[in-house]
Amino acid sequence: MRSLLLILSNPRYFGPSWIFASVNIWFGTWAIYIPSVKEKLGIDKADLGIALFCLSLGVFTIFPMASKLINKIGVGKASWIGVMCVSVAAMLPLMAPNYYLLMGGLYLFGAGTGFTDIAINTLVTEIEKEDKVNFMSAAHGFFSLGGILVGLGSFLIPVIGSPVLHMGITVVLVFFINLYFSKHYINVVAAPAEKEPFSLRLFKPLLLLGIIGFICYACEGAIVDWSALYLQEVVLAPEMLIGAGFLAFSVTMTLGRFLGDGISSRIGPIKLVGLGALIAAFGYVLILTQHTTWSIIGFAFNGLGFSVIVPELFRIGGNVKGVDSSQGVAFIAGSGYLGFLLGPVVLGFIAESTSLTYSFSVLLGCILTVLAITFFLRRKRK
Known part of the structure; x- marks a missing residue:
């Protein structure tokens, strides 16, 4: 706070x-x-x-x-x-x-x-x-x-x-x-970055951050579009609680973002992205129990986990060595928006061909991929 x-x-x-x-x-x-x-x-x-x-x-x-x-x-x-x-x-x-x-x-x-x-x-x-x-x-x-x-x-x-x-x-x-x-703020200008020739060494961190952004925005979009249907058709929640998953997600998302900066300053942005992914993964585990109360609590954990990931991605992307801050931010934003648009659509196709439960299992696998990427980024930074 x-x-x-x-x-x-x-x-x-x-x-x-x-x-x-x-x-x-x-x-x-x-x-x-x-x-x-x-x-x-x-x-x-x-x-x-x-x-x-x-x-x-x-x-x-x-x-x-x-x-x-x-x-x-x-x-x-x-x-x-x-x-x-x-x-x-x-x-x-x-x-x-x-x-x-x-x-x-x-x-x-x-x-x-x-x-x-x-x-x-x-x-x-x-x-x-x-x-x-x-x-x-x-x-x-x-x-x-x-x-x-x-x-x-x-x-x-x-x-x-x-x-x-x-x-x-x-x-x-x-x-x-x-x-x-x-x-x-109108007179703020971006500090010029020390430009380096294009290389995979420069692009690799941005690519990994872009993948994380794509996955996390896709997961957020899926929750926005499919949480109510999941509670209705899979969990068989009472009608008055069908929107409770998205509400819980939104409240903890807001709360988490007001707490994120203090945590980031203590443990660092990459560790915080990993912690957020771990919390979100636990949320998906609760959602997959298909129990009304636990599933709603799971959506709350999703909101808490995802709340800190996206801001940290922009913070990291804006500080990549050899890349203008605006270019780093634009790359992550583009990857994220693409995920937000495509994620719910892909999830719908998976749900249609298999089941909505399987779709949320795929989302769990995706966020575990994010967790794995953060371990790789931490190791490279060391």
């Missing part, structure tokens, strides 16, 4: 952390109105799926060029530009009068979100280097906090009565908070 107090007591750290929360507030507000947009435009599920793919396409389109843009503009200014772009882009999908403009709006929303994601992770990495502090994990905790704020804001849906008005109010409030704090 020390890093949380650090963020709340210093605007230099609160500003970047609030951008994390902002991204999830904007994205979550759009997400709660997806059914309304589908009904307004008269599109079916297949059309909606293609439109949502445009969102992902926007994210991936910006990744290859993001690090160069961030280095050219300056990471502080790039983060602020990202905030301004996403503030505008968040309005476009809800204002779209037809299906094609919906796809275009989602593409721009995805591109803006992807650019901002890389910029703010790089920004936090650079501030940590300059100030010799750790707050990456707590900053990611603010992302989770943004989701909680969206959930609370959803109670205003009947009162506001308009998706565009709801998003407009949200954008204005969130934007002006960002505007107030932007002066505390």
